[in-house]
Amino acid sequence: MAGIGILVFPDFQLLDASGPIAAFEIAHRFSGKRPQITVFASKAGAVRSSSGVAIQARGIKGAALPHTLIVAGGDGTRGAIADARLMNFVRAAARNGRRVASVCSGSYILAEAGLLDGRRATTHWGRTQHFLARYPKVKLEPDRIYVQDGNIWSSAGITAGIDLALAMIEDDFGEAIARQAARQLVVYHRRPGGQSQFSALLELTSPTGRFKPLLAWAREHLDQPLTVERLAEQARMSARHFSRSFTAELGVSPSKAVERLRIEVARSRVQSGSEPIEMIAQSSGFGDAERMRRAFVRTFGHPPQSLRRAARLA
Incomplete structure (x- = not known):
């Protein structure tokens, strides 16, 4: 053959x-x-x-x-x-x-x-x-x-x-x-991260840009609870109307969008420094390291520690 x-x-x-x-x-x-x-x-x-x-x-x-x-x-x-x-x-x-x-x-x-x-x-x-x-x-x-x-x-x-x-x-x-x-x-042996090497903010921007200011605000407040109700209040919409409109325009639910923003920020900090994983999880809004670990495995196929080791080797 x-x-x-x-x-x-x-x-x-x-x-x-x-x-x-x-x-x-x-x-x-x-x-x-x-x-x-x-x-x-x-x-x-x-x-x-x-x-x-x-x-x-x-x-x-x-x-x-x-x-x-x-x-x-x-x-x-x-x-x-x-x-x-x-x-x-x-x-x-x-x-x-x-x-x-x-x-x-x-x-x-x-x-x-x-x-x-x-x-x-x-x-x-x-x-x-x-x-x-x-x-x-x-x-x-x-x-x-x-x-x-x-x-x-x-x-x-x-x-x-x-x-x-x-x-x-x-x-x-x-x-x-x-x-x-x-x-x-002259490339990575194993490239750290996934396809979301591009900004989640850019990925999530709708054609009309209607929710761009909200996403920028959310990214600056990831350490806080960002419920649908909180996001809807910031967008000055009812929770039900906001959830439907957001999902229809961006193709993902508000909670999924927030998770993407949290993963983007957390991954950058995991790969670029030696800050404790637990501290990154807290400040990026995951609450605890285990919840962040599950999100990383689901998104990248690897836990945070593996991405940090790969970045250091690279």
């Missing part, structure tokens, strides 16, 4: 493919093994990415299945899903290969192929709501950089394909080679 396969299609995102290719090429170099990396497409020839830069690919007809298939994402996923031959290739790789993975919106291809039903997965944070609506059987974890569930892997937006590749490299060659490859690429 062939080595690493990268599956592309017209209008794929170039970095979704080139990131993992570079990571595996460097890892093979450090391991002393010759890299076996093949780019596949529905038809052989040059495949144009969304940037206009083309990549040469081998046709999937009659091709040996790779032991690892990484599916790129990008605007072209809509057309790829409609390509029966390409979809059958993905299913065959999942049945007969060692593992199948997606980068960014390549998760749509895995989901459409039925490979994510009942499984944990992730995708680009900007596609969360659409993905959940289209594939309700998938256990989406929107804030994870990458997720492994059995032999199916998925990763977040674009550069997360490198994080995904490094995790697979560690699986294949061990931690030392993965660290060497990460240093060569």
Whole structure:
């Protein structure tokens, strides 16, 4: 069975493919093994990415299945899903290969192929709501950089394909080679935190900006009880009307929004200093360290202490 396969299609995102290719090429170099990396497409020839830069690919007809298939994402996923031959290739790789993975919106291809039903997965944070609506059987974890569930892997937006590749490299060659490859690429071996490396305030701003002042106020008062009633009073709305309006405009409940703000502030302090975890939990509004620990595990897959150690190593 062939080595690493990268599956592309017209209008794929170039970095979704080139990131993992570079990571595996460097890892093979450090391991002393010759890299076996093949780019596949529905038809052989040059495949144009969304940037206009083309990549040469081998046709999937009659091709040996790779032991690892990484599916790129990008605007072209809509057309790829409609390509029966390409979809059958993905299913065959999942049945007969060692593992199948997606980068960014390549998760749509895995989901459409039925490979994510009942499984944990992730995708680009900007596609969360659409993905959940289209594939309700998938256990989406929107804030994870990458997720492994059995032999199916998925990763977040674009550069997360490198994080995904490094995790697979560690699986294949061990931690030392993965660290060497990460240093060569000048990236984290294990990136601290999740997709919410961007500001929760920016993420939660609605198109109208109606609740932006309220969120800014909430972020400055995280150490206080921020109930729906308190937030509604600050927004000068009835609690019932506020809750409905807030959820409709921002896509999350007021309590979930407050938790995101608390996690953002707490994570920054956990990673950047040596302040006691209990003190951070109190001042960011979690109340106690255990409640904060559960929120971190739910959001990032790791407790606060692990994120602090990773940040120090980085």
